[in-house]
Amino acid sequence: KKEHTLVLVKPDGFRRGLTGEILRRIESKGYVLKGLKIKQADRALLEEHYAEHRERPFFQGLIEYMSASPLVAIVVEGDRVIEGVRSLMGTTNPTLAAPGTIRGDLGRDWGTGQVENLVHGSDSTTSAIREIALWFPELEYHAED
Ligand code: CMP
Secondary structure, eight states: OOEEHHHHHHOOHHHOOOOOHHHHHHHHTEEEEEEEEEOOOOOHHHHHHGGGGGGTTTTHHHHHHHHSOEEEEEEEETTTTHHHHHHHOOOSSSTTOBBBBBBHHHHOOSSSOOOSSSSESSSSSHHHHHHHHHHHHSSOTTTOO
C-alpha cells in the first residue's frame, strides 16, 4: 500500500553537503519525492516534532543540534516507504550503524557527546501523518492518502 514518510536531512548532513547523496539513495530505491524545502527549524517546531523525547536527558542537546543551522525537509512516497527509509538510514548510533546504510556509510561519532546521525525518518504511520502535517502544513494530502 502506498504511503508517505517525512525525511529530514539534519543540519550536520546539510552542512556536510550530503543532501544530494541522501536523496540519491532514496530516489535510486524507487521512492518518489513529493515535497522538499530548506528550513531553519525553530525551537517550537522541534519541541513539537520531538515531543516524545521531552523528558529524555538528551532533549536540550537534540533541540540545539537540530536548530544550529538549516536542514532539508522532504516528503517521500512509496509502498512501505516508512520501513524502507528506516532500512536505508540504519540504526540511530552512526558508529554502530551497518555499512551500506546512510548512517553506516556517512556518519560517525565526533566525540561531542551529541548523536549526530545525518537523517530522520518517521518511525510509524501515526508519526508520519503527524510529522508531515507539522513540517508541510501547506500540502493538501496526508501520509495515509
Ligand atoms: P532519531 O532516532 O532520528 O530521533 C531521536 C534523536 O535523538 C536521534 O535520532 C538522535 O539524534 C537523538 N538521540 C537519540 N538517542 C540519543 C542519545 N542517547 N544521546 C543523544 N542524542 C540521542
